[in-house]
Amino acid sequence: MTDPSPWLTSQRPASNLADVLERVLDKGLVIAGDIKICLLDIELLTIKLRLLVASVDKAREMGIDWWEYDPSLSSRHQRQLAADTAKEVPS
Amino acid sequence: MTGARYVYAIGRPLDPAGLAGLRGIDGAQVHQVAHRDLVAVVSAAPHDEAALRARLERLDELAVVARAHHAVVAAVAALTVVAPFRLATIYQHEHRVCELLRDRHQRFEALLDRLAGTVELGVKLYMEDSPPAPAPAAAGGSGRAYLRQLSQRHRRRDTEWQHAASTAERVDTTLGAHALDRNHHRLQPAHLSGVSGRNVLNAAYLVSTARVSEFAELASRLAKDEPAMRVEVTGPWAPYSFAEPDGGQRP
Numbered sequence: 001m002t003d004p005s006p007w008l009t010s011q012r013p014a015s016n017l018a019d020v021l022e023r024v025l026d027k028g029l030v031i032a033g034d035i036k037i038c039l040l041d042i043e044l045l046t047i048k049l050r051l052l053v054a055s056v057d058k059a060r061e062m063g064i065d066w067w068e069y070d071p072s073l074s075s076r077h078q079r080q081l082a083a084d085t086a087k088e089v090p091s
Numbered sequence: 092m093t094g095a096r097y098v099y100a101i102g103r104p105l106d107p108a109g110l111a112g113l114r115g116i117d118g119a120q121v122h123q124v125a126h127r128d129l130v131a132v133v134s135a136a137p138h139d140e141a142a143l144r145a146r147l148e149r150l151d152e153l154a155v156v157a158r159a160h161h162a163v164v165a166a167v168a169a170l171t172v173v174a175p176f177r178l179a180t181i182y183q184h185e186h187r188v189c190e191l192l193r194d195r196h197q198r199f200e201a202l203l204d205r206l207a208g209t210v211e212l213g214v215k216l217y218m219e220d221s222p223p224a225p226a227p228a229a230a231g232g233s234g235r236a237y238l239r240q241l242s243q244r245h246r247r248r249d250t251e252w253q254h255a256a257s258t259a260e261r262v263d264t265t266l267g268a269h270a271l272d273r274n275h276h277r278l279q280p281a282h283l284s285g286v287s288g289r290n291v292l293n294a295a296y297l298v299s300t301a302r303v304s305e306f307a308e309l310a311s312r313l314a315k316d317e318p319a320m321r322v323e324v325t326g327p328w329a330p331y332s333f334a335e336p337d338g339g340q341r342p
Contacts, residue, residue, distance in 0.1 A: 015161070015325065016286075017154055019213060022276050023331035024157045024164075027295075028177035029101070029202075030335070031191065 095136035096124070096188050098180045099163045100329070101199055102173035104130050109170045115163045116156055124185055126192035129199050132167050133188060136181045147179065168329035172207040174199070175331045202334070209271060210303060210327035211295050214310045215279070216262055217288030217321045218255040251319070258320055259292035262313045269306060270296035274332040288321060295332035303327055 097116055104125055110132075113121040119134035137143045146152035157178060164175045182188050192199065267273045276293040279286075298306045307324045314320040 017157075018279050019325055020157050020161050021153075022279075022293075023328065024160050024175075024178040026276070027274075027331040028175045028334050030177050031180065031195075 094138075094184070096131075096133040096182050096185050097136040098176050098182060098188060099132045099134075099160060100167055100173040100175045101129060101131050101192070101203070102167060103171045103203060104128060105167070105171045110167075113163060113166055114159075116159045121163055121167075124188045124192070126189050127196065129192045129196065129203070131188045131192055132163065132173070133185070134163075143179070164329045164331075168210075172203050173329055174202050174206055174334040175329050176334075206297075206330050206333065208300050209297050209330060209333075210300055211330045211332055212298050212303065212306055212310070212327060213276075213323075213325035214262070214266060214292065214294050214296065215290055215323045215325070216255075216259050216292035216314060217286065217323065218251065218291050219288045219319050219321060255289070255291045255320065258314060258317055262310070262322070263292055263294055265313060266294070266296055266306070266310055269302075269309060270298050272297040272333055276332070286323075291320075295328070297330055297333045298327075300327075 097119070099115060099121070105123065107123070110121050110123065115121045115134035117137050119137075121132060121134045123130040124133055143156075147156060160178050164173065167173050168175075182191070263273070263275075273294055273296045276295060278290045278293050281287065281289065296306065303326075310324050311322050314322045
């Protein structure tokens with residue numbers, strides 16, 4: 001493989017995991033719109049997986065809590081809130 | 092080839108030799124799916140969707156998958172302009188990936204044009220932990236002296252924090268003026284990064300490839316006069332933080 005740029009030489013092989021995670025989980029291109037538009041045809045796991053990743057207590061421990069502010073996940077957030085409220089206020 | 096495809100990034104077509112031997116998630120061979128002058132960099136998706144999901148719920152496995160994703164993105168970014176996808180974007184069939192490139196051709200074209208010749212640099216600013224102040228002498232001292240010491244300690248901490256915040260703003264403003272775009276990440280808690288000090292700025296800047304060294308030098312110089320502050324520059328990264336069209340426009 002040719003290496004024409006200063007890229008890989010300066011890219012530290014073992015980047016800080018937090019730096020990698022915040023980029024691959026929180027940034028990067030999301031084709032979320034397709035889920036709504038082409039629900040029948042294109043099956044993307046991204047959103048489902050993000051929900052699952054987000055559900056991990058570990059993620060919260062790590063300070064990864066962006067899903068709580070992510071509008072595309074807000075319905076889940078709302079449900080969670082509702083569930084929490086239901087728990088706190090027994091009917 | 093049939094079956095689901097894991098998408099790492101979109102980019103410009105590249106010499107297939109550049110991808111020879113490049114392995115992605117679960118060691119799957121990476122290849123490109125082309126449509127006109129766009130490609131998606133993909134590999135066969137892990138067969139067991141449920142297993143993949145389960146893995147992503149475990150931090151150690153999540154780290155392995157994230158690093159595999161990142162390794163492919165970084166390798167391809169060294170060869171051509173890319174817009175990285177978020178982790179775990181999977182299409183049911185390769186032809187769906189092709190359709191994605193076709194349907195969003197214009198948008199992807201514009202995105203790659205914007206990202207061509209650029210890299211992302213991460214800049215983090217830390218406030219070093221201040222030496223522990225002498226504990227207020229509870230025993231022996233008067234109650235008033237104790238309270239005075241306590242309040243002095245709080246005031247000192249407030250001042251330090253305000254100073255750190257204004258330094259962070261100054262650094263960010265200066266670097267932002269030297270970058271094509273910028274985007275902020277969440278501040279990293281020390282227990283996550285394993286780095287000493289308090290993270291007061293965690294930003295990404297989109298920088299022309301030709302100006303990487305210059306920018307990194309500027310960044311490390313900006314807090315030189317601040318003994319309590321430390322700058323850390325990471326990258327160059329593929330432009331993860333600028334892959335969304337509005338990535339740099341967030342408030």
